[in-house]
Amino acid sequence: MIEDLRFAEPAWLWLLAVPAGLLVLWLRMLLVRRRDVRRLRTSRQVPLRERFGAFGDALAWLGVIAAVACLIVALARPQTVASLVRRGGxxxxxxxxxxxxxxxxxxxxxxxxxxxxxxxxxxxxxxxxxxxxxxxxxxxxxxxxxxxxxxxxxxxxxxxxxxxxxxxxxxxxxxxxxxxxxxxxxxxxxxxxxxxxxxxxxxxxxxxxxxxxxxxxxxxxxxxxxxxxxxxxxxxxxxxxxxxxxxxxxxxxxxxxxxxxxxxxxxxxxxxxxxxxxxxxxxxxxxxxxxxxxxxxxxxxAVAPPVEAQLEEMYWPALLAAGGLLVAATLFLRDRADLWVQAAGVGAILITALSLFG
Known part of the structure; x- marks a missing residue:
């Protein structure tokens, strides 16, 4: 639950404004693409019917944006509060x-x-x-x-x-x-x-x-x-x-x-x-x-001792989520140049993880 989530270094969270801005640009790009697809279907005449994907490469870039958000959350070192129930000795x-x-x-x-x-x-x-x-x-x-x-x-x-x-x-x-x-x-x-x-x-x-x-x-x-x-x-x-x-x-x-x-x-x-x-x-x-x-x-x-609150670190799950999103994003790429960009992003996440938590 959200009330059980806290951050050890919340100063990093302001960087979430970056993926938020990129998400706005991604939505605009998606709208422009759909408008162009409708224009092509009405203005071009070809012997065979052309098929255009609903998202194209847009899903790949959405994965990149989500991975960046997960990386920033990992930098803030998220923690969840878990209840530790111990039996009486x-x-x-x-x-x-x-x-x-x-x-x-x-x-x-x-x-x-x-x-x-x-x-x-x-x-x-x-x-x-x-x-x-x-x-x-x-x-x-x-x-x-x-x-x-x-x-x-x-x-x-x-x-x-x-x-x-x-x-x-x-x-x-x-x-x-x-x-x-x-x-x-x-x-x-x-x-x-x-x-x-x-x-x-x-x-x-x-x-x-x-x-x-x-x-x-x-x-x-x-x-x-x-x-x-x-x-x-x-x-x-x-x-x-x-x-x-x-x-x-x-x-x-x-x-x-x-x-x-x-x-x-x-x-x-x-x-x-x-x-x-x-x-x-x-x-x-x-x-x-x-x-x-x-x-x-x-x-x-025996009298059961009071329930103790224990903090569980969530930065490793956040880093794994960032890496998984980048890998999944490559499945939607068709341009080799974009693929190299994705590979560079995965490398950046690994270097960040090793330097901060290694």
Whole structure:
């Protein structure tokens, strides 16, 4: 639309008076030609009927005039205003359980290894253009690993180097607890620290909790209330099976009872419901489907950013139009001298384009 058209160098536009004047001369030439054609038809007598074209070479010169106008418009550097609609980004904070029960091997490997494989699918589901991801581990204590980043290599570097076992060792007493409350609190701290360093982000915040829920402690309701107050949903992904498995205990005394860990599905569902999101369970759906549903659910909560106006340069289309009009004009020429004039015009346009925009 005309209101969306602007020129970066409008001083060149006054030269459009030249093709406007040439257009007036072209119309006069066309009228004179038609008058001469009528006179010839009435005054001359020839054995065969003469045929005169309606325009003759006039169309060729009309193409030249239009090409000159396009060249002048190109010199003025036309720009159009296009609306750029961007979707809202996500800030995904992964809260990964690293407690002793995640060493149980009831899921084609340990629960920790199974969680890491799922995180790869979650990383693939993000756009990495506007989306960011962070990662914190928790057991009895919490340990943030990755700050909010748009660099997928940062996440995958962690997954590659800690994919076999949790950094919380079984020999440490702090590994023998699942403090989900502390994990959520540290997720909130990661967001606060990012805002302190980089300013407030327009991205929608979302927590993804991966845990078996075994022997969890802390007042989870308080941390969930804090997340809900900041409109941060907590998606929960259960890791483990109802059959469960033995927790390897390197400090177990001879004859001591074995420790069995089972998926605490009921507690995890309660956390997801209180967190205003959904509960998923690995092996019940594919990792890609779970990751896609989490990302889609988070995007539905995202607030679309305002429409941005973006300028698109139109000088190259204007130059191409000028060259195309000159080439088309040669199709209507019958005089070789006129053809050379047209060739010179094409050369002038190419030289102008290379000197100004090359």
């Amino acid at each position: 996500l800030d995904v904070v992964v809260l990964l359980d690293g407690s002793a029960s995640m060493h149980v091997t009831d899921m084609n490997g340990s629960r920790w290894q199974r969680s890491v494989r799922f995180l790869r699918s979650l990383g693939d589901a993000l756009s990495w253009t506007d989306d960011r991801i962070a990662l914190t581990l928790f057991a009895h204590i919490a340990a943030p690993q990755v700050r909010l980043t748009r660099d997928p290599n940062t996440l995958f570097f962690f997954l590659d180097h800690l994919g076999d076992a949790s950094p919380f060792r079984l020999e440490d007493d702090t590994s023998w607890d699942t403090n989900i409350e502390l994990g959520i609190d540290w997720g909130l701290r990661i967001i606060d620290k990012d805002e302190e360093l980089n300013g407030a982000s327009a991205n929608t915040k979302v927590f993804v909790l991966l845990s078996d829920g075994q022997a969890w402690s802390g007042t989870v309701a308080q941390s969930l209330a804090a997340a809900r107050e900041r409109e941060i949903p907590v998606f929960v992904v259960g890791v483990g099976t109802q059959l469960g498995g033995l927790i390897p205990d390197p400090k177990a005394l001879p004859g001591a009872a074995a420790l069995v860990s089972r998926l605490d599905r009921a507690s995890l569902r309660t956390i997801a419901s209180a967190g205003g999101a959904e509960y998923f369970e690995l092996e019940q759906r594919s990792d890609r489907e779970i990751a896609a549903r989490i990302v889609d659910g988070a995007r539905r909560r």
